[in-house]
Amino acid sequence: MAGSxxxxxxxxxxxxxxxxxxxxxxxxxxxxxxxxxxxxxELKVNQGSLYASLHRLTREGWIRSDWRxxxxxxxxxxxxxxxxxxKQLGIETDRWLRLSAAVHDILVTT
Amino acid sequence: MAGSxxxxxxxxxxxxxxxxxxxxxxxxxxxxxxxxxxxxxELKVNQGSLYASLHRLTREGWIRSDWRxxxxxxxxxxxxxxxxxxKQLGIETDRWLRLSAAVHDILVTT
DNA sequence: AAGCTTCTCTCGATTACCGAGAGAAGAGCC
DNA sequence: GGCTCTTCTCTCGGTAATCGAGAGAAGCTT
Numbered sequence: 001m002a003g004s005x006x007x008x009x010x011x012x013x014x015x016x017x018x019x020x021x022x023x024x025x026x027x028x029x030x031x032x033x034x035x036x037x038x039x040x041x042e043l044k045v046n047q048g049s050l051y052a053s054l055h056r057l058t059r060e061g062w063i064r065s066d067w068r069x070x071x072x073x074x075x076x077x078x079x080x081x082x083x084x085x086x087k088q089l090g091i092e093t094d095r096w097l098r099l100s101a102a103v104h105d106i107l108v109t110t
Numbered sequence: 111m112a113g114s115x116x117x118x119x120x121x122x123x124x125x126x127x128x129x130x131x132x133x134x135x136x137x138x139x140x141x142x143x144x145x146x147x148x149x150x151x152e153l154k155v156n157q158g159s160l161y162a163s164l165h166r167l168t169r170e171g172w173i174r175s176d177w178r179x180x181x182x183x184x185x186x187x188x189x190x191x192x193x194x195x196x197k198q199l200g201i202e203t204d205r206w207l208r209l210s211a212a213v214h215d216i217l218v219t220t
Numbered sequence: 221a222a223g224c225t226t227c228t229c230t231c232g233a234t235t236a237c238c239g240a241g242a243g244a245a246g247a248g249c250c
Numbered sequence: 251g252g253c254t255c256t257t258c259t260c261t262c263g264g265t266a267a268t269c270g271a272g273a274g275a276a277g278c279t280t
Contacts, residue, residue: 009119009120009121009122009209009210009213010119010120010121011119011120012119012213015217016213016216019216019217019219020216023219023220035216038215038216038219039212039213039215039216040212040215042208042209042211042212043209043212043213043216093217096213096217098152099119099152099153100119100210100213100214101152102149102150102152102153103119103122103126103149103153103206103210104210105148105149105150106126106129106130106145106148106149106153107125107129107203107206109129109133109148110133
């Protein structure tokens, strides 16, 4: 299997998760699927990275969670953005847009 | 310090250096300045990261180097892209464009 | 009961980058 | 000669993010 697994761009996972949760509260598994779906399989979130990030975001106070029952009648932890998380999402998005534009500038220089 | 001067987006440094060297052979110090200049100070390459990357790229066979005399009559190691390096630059650029587009898709989803 | 799916969470290894240096050598000045 | 500034090389410890490979629990289907 020619590797070519699409890894994440390091440093973007937290932002991507914050963004996804800003759409609506979701459980971890749902975040994975949503990101993969919107990116048309370009981005796949490894579970090991997912929960590490979710716990990191919780520790920072950017998201909070509680147990609920899913549509399928299973228990799951639902995560939601806090106010601070919303602000953080803005900060990280700005930073990403600036930096990725700069990278693009380098790449197109002749 | 709140500093947070713009760090690199992790994983892009090698590509950026390959790209910069594809313009013309340069010494390490020159690569730093060029990247900073083109990105209008948005991207600053730390020396510790620079030489780590340069050595990594050499080890992989994507660049090669030799000692030359600079315009200022100093000795410096000039780095140049190899054929394999040119190919690698293409691969990494494609990957970057795909992934950054996917990230963008997530960010604009409503 | 067995097995599949959904969902949670953990942990060690890897790797890239930062940050803070040291060292060497030419240039300019006294 | 001695001094400092600039240019340019390279090293190394620490940190943080991600991977990769798992385990565990509980509801569903057969």
